[in-house]
Amino acid sequence: MDKRNDADLEKMKQIAASGNDEPLLMLNLNRYIVGEYPNGENYTKWRKVNKQMLDTSEGKLLFVLPVRGQRLLNGISEQLDEIIGFWYPSHQSFLNMTSLDLFKRNGELRNQIIDWAAVYRCDPSDLAKLTQY
Amino acid sequence: MSILSTDMNDVINMADRAIMEEIAKTDDHPVLMINQNLYTEKADFPNGELYKKWRATNQKMIKFVNAKILWSIPVKGQIMHNGNGQPLSEILAYWYPSHQAFLDMKDAPDLEENFTIRKELIKYAIIHRCDGRNSPTLPKS
Numbered sequence: 635m636d637k638r639n640d641a642d643l644e645k646m647k648q649i650a651a652s653g654n655d656e657p658l659l660m661l662n663l664n665r666y667i668v669g670e671y672p673n674g675e676n677y678t679k680w681r682k683v684n685k686q687m688l689d690t691s692e693g694k695l696l697f698v699l700p701v702r703g704q705r706l707l708n709g710i711s712e713q714l715d716e717i718i719g720f721w722y723p724s725h726q727s728f729l730n731m732t733s734l735d736l737f738k739r740n741g742e743l744r745n746q747i748i749d750w751a752a753v754y755r756c757d758p759s760d761l762a763k764l765t766q767y
Numbered sequence: 768m769s770i771l772s773t774d775m776n777d778v779i780n781m782a783d784r785a786i787m788e789e790i791a792k793t794d795d796h797p798v799l800m801i802n803q804n805l806y807t808e809k810a811d812f813p814n815g816e817l818y819k820k821w822r823a824t825n826q827k828m829i830k831f832v833n834a835k836i837l838w839s840i841p842v843k844g845q846i847m848h849n850g851n852g853q854p855l856s857e858i859l860a861y862w863y864p865s866h867q868a869f870l871d872m873k874d875a876p877d878l879e880e881n882f883t884i885r886k887e888l889i890k891y892a893i894i895h896r897c898d899g900r901n902s903p904t905l906p907k908s
Contacts, residue, residue, distance in 0.1 A: 635849065642844040659840065661858060663803075697903035701895045703783040705800060708776060709891040712853065717801055717895065719903060750850040756840045756858065 635745050642755060650726040658725050659696070659758035662718040665750040671715045672700070680743040687740050691731035694721045712750050721758060777885055783896060784870075791867040797899025798869055799837075800861040805854055805891035812856045813841065821884040824877050829861060831875035832868040836861055837902060853891065862899055 649655055670677040688695055696719035704713055722728045731737055744751075787798070806812040810821075829836070837860040845852055863869040872878060885892075 636847050637849065638847050639845055639852075642846045645844055646846070660846070661840070661842075697901075699799065699801065699897040699901060699903070701801075701897055703786055703896040704780050704893060705783050705787075705896050706780065706892065706894040707778050708889050708893070709805075710851070710853070711893040712850070714895055717897070744849075748849045751848065752845060752850075752852060753847040754842045754855060754858065755844040755846050756842050758840070 636741060636748065636751065646725045646729060646755070650724065650729055655724040655726055657758045658722040658728055659756040660720040660722070660728070661754045661756055662716075662720065663712075663714050663752045663754070664716045664718065664748060665713060666715050666747050667749045670747045674747065676743060676746045680740070680747055683736060683740050683743055687731065687734060687736040688720070690734055690736055692723050692727040693731060695719075696721045712752075714750075777882060777889065777892065787866045787870060787896070791865065791870060795865045795867055797902070798863045798866050799897040799899040799902055800863070800869070801895040801897055802859040802861065803853075803855050803891075803893050803895070804857050804859070804889060806856045806888055807890045810856075810888045817884065817888055821881070821888050824881050824884060828872065828875045828877040828881045829863075831877070832863065832872050834861055834863040834868060834872075855891075860903065862902055864899075 646658075666674070666677060685695070687693075697717075698719075699717040701714040701716060704711060722731075790796075806818065809815070810818045812818050826836075839857060839859040841857055842855040845854065875881075
């Protein structure tokens with residue numbers, strides 16, 4: 635089950651209230667329950683609800699990267715199925731999204747499909763270097 | 768599935784290397800390597816001398832095969848996890864023009880130094896292999 639990091643949430647609230655709020659990149663690293671990815675019923679439902687949630691908020695889906703393998707490891711390494719990048723114009727916009735009914739539904743569906751996951755809060759200032767090849 | 772590298776050094780996944788060699792022979796195309804790194808205190812990320820030395824060496828190594836770093840993103844926190852959480856310092860995306868180009872990096876003059884520095888620099892790392900034809904792009908607005 636997804637576990638929220640309350641200490642990190644508090645940092646986000648502080649940034650949002652600081653007067654210097656800034657864009658936010660959330661990198662989702664997901665491994666799904668066997669049979670769900672990429673065509674399972676609940677995975678498909680989750681992606682649909684996730685899109686509705688983003689459309690209702692100010693967030694954008696930046697990219698979805700299917701993971702094909704693990705090339706190198708150093709320490710305990712969790713294998714992944716997918717890496718998803720979400721962009722928000724501010725920390726407050728992310729916090730606003732968490733009050734939507736769709737956010738709750740999104741979480742319910744995630745708990746039916748996720749085997750392992752981590753969501754990293756990142757500095758998107760380097761996003762300008764993103765390039766299409 | 769979790770895999771443990773018991774000596775806490777970089778371990779190359781030889782099974783994945785075999786898959787890459789097969790792709791290079793049959794249906795070669797760009798490959799994207801997503802690097803998740805947690806640095807040591809000695810690295811003093813992002814301004815330490817060791818970190819800067821590694822980035823300079825790493826840049827020379829990948830240039831040998833015409834690869835590029837698409838982005839390097841400092842990690843500020845972890846808002847959620849499902850399973851054991853893993854702190855990270857940085858996530859980097861490396862783009863290679865082909866699987867063969869990645870494999871050819873074994874002949875790069877800076878390869879050995881790159882991995883020597885990593886022994887002091889890396890506390891935890893994993894590299895995920897992704898399809899390089901689907902490289903991330905900027906949002907439209």
